[in-house]
Amino acid sequence: MTLRIALQKSGRLTDPSHALIQECGIEYERYNGRLKLTAYNFPVEILLLRDDDIPQSVARDVVDAAIVGENTVAEDASDIEIHRRLGFGRCRLSIAVPRSNSYTGISDLQGKRIATSYPTILSSFLDSHSVSAEIHSLSGSVEIAPSIGMADAICDLVSSGSTLLSNGLKEVETVFTSEAVLIARKQLPPEVLAILNKLISRIDAVQRAKSLKYIALNVPKDKVSAICEILPGLKSPSILSMPDSDWCSIHTVIEESNFWELIDQLKTNGAQGILVMPIEKLIE
Numbered sequence: 001m002t003l004r005i006a007l008q009k010s011g012r013l014t015d016p017s018h019a020l021i022q023e024c025g026i027e028y029e030r031y032n033g034r035l036k037l038t039a040y041n042f043p044v045e046i047l048l049l050r051d052d053d054i055p056q057s058v059a060r061d062v063v064d065a066a067i068v069g070e071n072t073v074a075e076d077a078s079d080i081e082i083h084r085r086l087g088f089g090r091c092r093l094s095i096a097v098p099r100s101n102s103y104t105g106i107s108d109l110q111g112k113r114i115a116t117s118y119p120t121i122l123s124s125f126l127d128s129h130s131v132s133a134e135i136h137s138l139s140g141s142v143e144i145a146p147s148i149g150m151a152d153a154i155c156d157l158v159s160s161g162s163t164l165l166s167n168g169l170k171e172v173e174t175v176f177t178s179e180a181v182l183i184a185r186k187q188l189p190p191e192v193l194a195i196l197n198k199l200i201s202r203i204d205a206v207q208r209a210k211s212l213k214y215i216a217l218n219v220p221k222d223k224v225s226a227i228c229e230i231l232p233g234l235k236s237p238s239i240l241s242m243p244d245s246d247w248c249s250i251h252t253v254i255e256e257s258n259f260w261e262l263i264d265q266l267k268t269n270g271a272q273g274i275l276v277m278p279i280e281k282l283i284e
């Protein structure tokens, strides 16, 4: 049995998706032009597809699972389960209008023409705000629709905002926020589900490790208890006493998110020689 997983063939999600699979210890060769890759050391087959085709490929049993933008799934999903959010490919689907327009609120969109490649997400957003507008579906180059007189507004993906800016548009409503997600068909055969779960537990280990740092520091013995209170480790820190010295060494794991604040507090409490190391994987 193998798990068939789709990744984007070529685009924004391609490199980070391969990187994640490879960080999970899964090895395969990427050949130019080859659309099906088989791993040497894990029962997985990787199919490279256009992102727009991925949700349907999962729903129709062409593949079992995939990494794709959540926006694509929300636009075109049925019988699909989102198993994990992956933290890359972040963007938002936003409504934008010409910069010269005054915009006072969502009711300004009533009766307007809005161009988008995401008609399903947009129409449910407008419905939820009781706005009725004419939705024009376009498969690309949505941002030029207002300047050629095809629409009054657009609804498109935004990350830095520079595309909107260079097309004389301003972002006025956020419709949906998105990132890459790991999806799979509901009701997979048990053997395939078991492989998927194995992959998910590896992804969890990789993701968890990225949010943590291993630190080692030297601390005066009389400051150990004060410092241990500051350190919110996974478990209590390891304390290595140095014989014939007033110092000991503390080792622990901390969250990346409050890293700098914590380091400042440790220094204030007398810690020295603070060594910080990345963690490759964390299996809990």
Ligand code: PRT
Binding pocket: 008, 009, 010, 011, 012, 013, 049, 050, 051, 052, 068, 069, 070, 071, 072, 089, 090, 091, 156, 157, 158, 159, 160, 161, 162, 163, 164, 178, 179, 180
């Ligand atoms: O060939 P294929 O159909 O597979 O690729 P594609 O060109 O349709 O997709 P691609 O590679 O552009 O995007 C794949 C996924 O990346 C999307 O489905 C999103 O989940 C995610 N993503 C993240 C983005 C962006 N950021 C993004 N900025 N997808 C598209 N954009 C486009 C947007 O449409 C607009 O044209 O980038 C432009 C805006 O970017 P900024 O930085 O100027 O705001």
Ligand code: ZN
Binding pocket: 050, 051, 052
């Ligand atoms: Zn696409």
